[in-house]
Amino acid sequence: MEGGARFSGFLHFYFSTSVLRGGVIMKKILILGILCFVLTVSVLAEGIDYGNLSPEELQQLIADASSALEEKNGNTELSVISVDDLFTLYSENEAAADLKYTNNLVRIEDNVYDIDKEGKKYRVKLGDGGLFSNSIICYMKEDQISKIAGLEKDSDAVIEGICEGNPSWSIMYLKDCIIVD
Numbered sequence: 512m513e514g515g516a517r518f519s520g521f522l523h524f525y526f527s528t529s530v531l532r533g534g535v536i537m538k539k540i541l542i543l544g545i546l547c548f549v550l551t552v553s554v555l556a557e558g559i560d561y562g563n564l565s566p567e568e569l570q571q572l573i574a575d576a577s578s579a580l581e582e583k584n585g586n587t588e589l590s591v592i593s594v595d596d597l598f599t600l601y602s603e604n605e606a607a608a609d610l611k612y613t614n615n616l617v618r619i620e621d622n623v624y625d626i627d628k629e630g631k632k633y634r635v636k637l638g639d640g641g642l643f644s645n646s647i648i649c650y651m652k653e654d655q656i657s658k659i660a661g662l663e664k665d666s667d668a669v670i671e672g673i674c675e676g677n678p679s680w681s682i683m684y685l686k687d688c689i690i691v692d
Contacts, residue, residue, distance in 0.1 A: 589618040591669060594638045594683075598645040601678050613676030618691060619647055620669045623662050633659050635670060635688070645681045649688040658690040 592600075597619065601608040624640030626633070633656065638646030649670045651659055662668055672688030 589616060589671065591618045591620045594619060594621045594645050594647050597647070597674075597683065598678060598681070601676075601683075605677075609676050612674040615674060616671060617674045617685065618669060618671045619649075619685070620667060621647070623664055623666055623668050625664065626659060626662055635659065635662065635668065635690075637668070637670065643681060645678075645683075647683045647685060649685045651688045651690075655689055662690070 597608075597612070597617070600612075619637055621637040622639055623635055624638060624646070625636040627636075628634065629650075631653075633651045635649045635651060636646055637649060638644055640646065649672055669691040670685065670688050671691050672685030675684040675686060677683075
């Protein structure tokens, strides 16, 4: 009985003192250590052995990485696409269009059929504005207000933004948009 009393006394001490707070910290440290271990293992599991690459292969790897980085940072020229062409690409092969456009920077040139504000965000709507026609709603960056003010309905504009992909019905959305001069 004495051993049981000691154990319950230990539990009472453990749960009623700062040892518990230290235990929480230790749990956090342990979880962080496990996450670091999993991350290290996953990086090593990629299977790329850079030590066995020839100098030419390393140069190609560096060139490919530099090219991908430039493209991601927007240092390459974007091709311009119309609203209907973008919807056509999605209808022909949504998987291919998702890979190329979803969550990526796109540049759209088309007719401005409406300019409005939703909450604090200005929106520019591209397309022909018909009831069943394709349209892209562009949520503009805040610093674009003077350029938005210069737009006119029923005139063409070039707008660049992040495509949210997956058109629902006949509407697609772009976010963080700017007007390209």
